[in-house]
Amino acid sequence: VMCADPATTEQIADLTEAERTALTGPRRPIVLLRRRTRPGGPRIADEVCPGSPHIGVLLPYTPVHTLLFGLPGDPPGPRVLVMTSGNRSGEPIVTDDEDALTRLAGLADAWLAHDRPIASPCDDSLLRVRPDGTEQVLRRSRGHVPRPLRLPVPVRPALAVGGDLKNALCVGDGEHAWFGPHIGDLGDLAGLEAAGRAERHLLRLTGVTPTLVAADRHPGYHSARLARRRADELSLPEPVSVQHHHAHIASAMAEHGLDGARPVIGVAFDGTGYGDDGTVWGGEFLLADYAGHRRFAHLAPAPLPGGDAAVANPCRLALARLWAAGLDWDPRLPSVAACSPEELGVLRRQLERGLACVPTSSMGRLFDAVASLTGVCHRAHYEAQAALELEAAAGEAREADTVAYPFGYTDGPGPLRCDPAPLLRALLADRRRGTPAP
Structure with a gap:
């Protein structure tokens, strides 16, 4: 939900000082907050985030958002709005007016168009604040990309196209990595076209010329085929295929500044990832560094x-x-x-x-x-x-x-x-x- 201001937010959710700082900062992310359920106080409809004690809250970050809540002197307007991105579940954001009339038909009762085209679509970032006050970014997008992340070890110029689900591209060179925006799933043509646009935009912004392409190891993924096609177009060697859970652990190593000189015991729990044995992994204990991994324990299948x-x-x-x-x-x-x-x-x-x-x-x-x-x-x-x-x-x-x-x-x-x-x-x-x- 989008709240008009922090005071309104405090009526529907518990808000710590660290959460307030994240909510009002210049990146304006969605922040997961604990739902407030005081008797007699304002409450969010049960249909919003059903079954969850948390709600995602963000504040206005564009002029049109401010107009929706009303300017000083306007008649009283809403203080809380349920907001959702302009796309069907799993698909990339719709940014073209004509495309919206087709792909979003039946979902919207009214349309607000603009004469300025959207050059680079970018979904809202999502984070939660840990008990110690630090931020855990759950979806890195608007406000965070394409701001570079410093890497603990240098890398050769590379393009990583990821997997098919919750896709986001990444470009690396030297001691920096640049993430592209959250795209969504690559299960249809719209997702693949969005990935292509995001790649071109990211390479143009960073000036990186990849000498290597990497993708998830799943042989049936669209991203794997995309990686092979891009490597061929760029006259590069065969793409590097990366095991899904090794990638999770390597990213956590990089996040914490580890140089990979010593292997770590990495625990990767998720829903699905293509395993080295061709089965579906997702409850993995790996002995890993950046170069490789060994599966030494896992949940019984x-x-x-x-x-x-x-x-x-x-x-x-x-x-x-x-x-x-x-x-x-x-x-x-x-x-x-x-x-x-x-x-x-x-x-x-x-x-x-x-x-x-x-x-x-x-x-x-x-x-x-x-x-x-x-x-x-x-x-x-x-x-x-x-x-x-x-x-x-x-x-x-x-x-x-x-x-x-x-x-x-x-x-x-x-x-x-x-x-x-x-x-x-x-x-x-x-x-x-x-x-x-x-």
């Missing part, structure tokens, strides 16, 4: 029935996790009750036959499964819904129980496996005792 279809149905992920752990599908479990008899039958046959069931070690998918087993979320209607609602429920119960669920581990040939079966058994025991999820 479970089937991902139906691939992306399972991600939208946490109840299926829960049952797949129980199946992998050798635990029964008790009809009294919320995850079982959320599925029709037909769905349960198809899912069981799918798991027994291994049909379209790529193994995944994703910690994000385990969060989804637990969200369903606790009755928090069975069907996801937006990205990361189950995990966000589980986090919100856990926050409500922070003081109620300090006992952690256990993990097991298996020690054999190859990497250690962190086994969630003991966790699942303990969780089911709590369910049988009637322990509620907030």
Whole structure:
């Protein structure tokens, strides 16, 4: 939501001094704030950030925003507005009036056009303030790019095109890296065209002539094909393919100024990333430096029935996790009750036959499964819904129980496996005792 001023913000959210500084600074990011729920006070509609104790808040940063709230002497106007970027979910921002009339048809009741073309689209940056007052940037875009970041080690002139999801380009040269704006997903032509425009703009601004192109290692990603095409157009060697979770850990190393002289133990938990063995990784412990990595432990894998279809149905992920752990599908479990008899039958046959069931070690998918087993979320209607609602429920119960669920581990040939079966058994025991999820 966009608030007219900090005083309005304090009516709907808790605001620390560090959060106020971030909110009112020249970069004007979206800041995640804890929702205020005082009895009798102003409140945001339940449909705004449903199921989350936090709301994203920003202040006006353009003249048109100021006009929407009203100038001095104008009749009283709104003090809080729900704002969203001009794009469909996962797509890049629409910046052309004619394009907007087509791509955003059915989403808007009115249109505000301008005679000045948008030269470089840039989404809002997003951050949260840690308890110690430092900022954690969750999406680096307007106000942060293309401001260079200093690197702890020099790099050759390079273009990194990233992966297909939440794409953002990066150009590096010497001791500096320049990020492009947040683009979105590259699953359609609009995303690929936006990536091309962002690349040309970034190279023109920085003056870097790449001698190397890098991309996510997933062979089926559009970004990998884009990297091969750009390397060919620039007469460069084959692109460097980077393992997804190694990239996460290397970026954290660079953020903290490590020169890579000594390897680190890196922990990378996320939803999905192409693994070295061709399976879906996402719960990884890597021994890594900038040059390479070794997977020495990971979350024990479970089937991902139906691939992306399972991600939208946490109840299926829960049952797949129980199946992998050798635990029964008790009809009294919320995850079982959320599925029709037909769905349960198809899912069981799918798991027994291994049909379209790529193994995944994703910690994000385990969060989804637990969200369903606790009755928090069975069907996801937006990205990361189950995990966000589980986090919100856990926050409500922070003081109620300090006992952690256990993990097991298996020690054999190859990497250690962190086994969630003991966790699942303990969780089911709590369910049988009637322990509620907030």
